[in-house]
Amino acid sequence: MTTLALPALHLRQFLALTKPRVVSLIVFTAVIGMFLAVPGAPPAGAVLFGTLGIAFVAGAAAAINCLVEQRIDAVMQRTRIRPLPRGQLTSRQTLAFAVALGALGLWVLFRFVNPLTMWLTLATFVGYAVVYTVLLKPATPQNIVIGGASGAMPPVLGWAAVTGDVPPEALLLFLIIFIWTPPHFWSLALYRRDDYARAALPMLPVTHGRRYTQLMIVLYTLVLLAATLMPYAIRMSGALYLVAAVVLGALFVAYALRLYHAYSDALARRTFRFSIVYLAALFSALLIDHYWR
Numbered sequence: 001m002t003t004l005a006l007p008a009l010h011l012r013q014f015l016a017l018t019k020p021r022v023v024s025l026i027v028f029t030a031v032i033g034m035f036l037a038v039p040g041a042p043p044a045g046a047v048l049f050g051t052l053g054i055a056f057v058a059g060a061a062a063a064i065n066c067l068v069e070q071r072i073d074a075v076m077q078r079t080r081i082r083p084l085p086r087g088q089l090t091s092r093q094t095l096a097f098a099v100a101l102g103a104l105g106l107w108v109l110f111r112f113v114n115p116l117t118m119w120l121t122l123a124t125f126v127g128y129a130v131v132y133t134v135l136l137k138p139a140t141p142q143n144i145v146i147g148g149a150s151g152a153m154p155p156v157l158g159w160a161a162v163t164g165d166v167p168p169e170a171l172l173l174f175l176i177i178f179i180w181t182p183p184h185f186w187s188l189a190l191y192r193r194d195d196y197a198r199a200a201l202p203m204l205p206v207t208h209g210r211r212y213t214q215l216m217i218v219l220y221t222l223v224l225l226a227a228t229l230m231p232y233a234i235r236m237s238g239a240l241y242l243v244a245a246v247v248l249g250a251l252f253v254a255y256a257l258r259l260y261h262a263y264s265d266a267l268a269r270r271t272f273r274f275s276i277v278y279l280a281a282l283f284s285a286l287l288i289d290h291y292w293r
Contacts, residue, residue: 013083014097017066018059025276026058026154027051032283033158033173036236036290042162049112050161054154056105057121061150063098064129067091069137076195109161117161124153138200141207148181155283169236173286179227180279183220183256186213187272191265214260217271221256225249228282237286238293244285252278 031051034042066073066084070091073079083089102125109118132147140146155173160166189196189203190213196203205213228245231237255271 010089010093013088016083017063017089017094017097018101019062019065022062023055023058025280026151027055028280029173029177029283030054030154030158030161032287033155033170034162035287036155036169036173037159037162046113046162049108050117050158053105053109053113053117054121054157054161056101056108057125058105058154060098060102060105061125061129063094063101065133067094067098068129068133072199072201075198076192078192078195113161114164116164116166117157120153120160120166121157124150124157127153139202141202141204143202144185144204145182148178148185151181152177169231169234172230172234172236175230176224176227176282177279179220179224180275183217183224183252184272184275184279186217187259187268187275189213190259190263191268191272210263214256214263218253218256218260221249221253225253231286237289240292241285241289244289245282248278248282248285 031047034047034050066082069079070082070084073082074085079085084091084094106118106122109121127150128147132143132150136143136147152174155177156166156170159170159173186204189205190210193203193205193210197206204216225245228249229242232239232242232245252275255267255274259267259271
């Protein structure tokens, strides 16, 4: 058996490289984009192959992230259990897996969806695996702000998969996730500050302190609340979504204000977890409203 083989014993480790929980949220927002792109049901083929292709490329990008950051992961409590730091997989195996999975995903998108979706997905891959992971993350505390553009692309990819186009409505979904990403990630960075300091990564709580990061979370959640009202303002959605956006946004702002005035690691952890629920609920409301009207 060569070092490039994928024995059944390692299947769980290869799956872990793809960060399934992160990819599941990526795929969810991409699928929502597919359904929002058309008045009725989107073509089944576009949904099936678009979902598979986007998921494969997202998993490949996650694997490249694990490969590049394996030394950093080894010193961080949150990531030291990943397969590379534990020696369960080699760098060569990880690279081969990522290349194969990514190439398969791009081929599926090009062959069964459309070239635009393939090229946009490739650009997203480069943005996350290279621009964010290699260039931005070790260099600037604004890494998650700039690099968040890649994480905000899934609904655009989903929309393009169904229509072959990227209209303003798709870009609005991009904007919402782009603004959501910093308060989501900084909540995690707050209670993992010591981890990032040990790894010498310039995350905002490390470079600018906890208080400044808490303030930025408040400001971003306020801007996010305003941005989530825009689908209703441009008549992309109706009253049902508007109510959901206001309620969810008010809850997120409340978490941020509490975090600012009465910080604790436990509260930061709850804020981080709520931010995931928030995004899933917001996009679910968009979908329900789309077919409700």
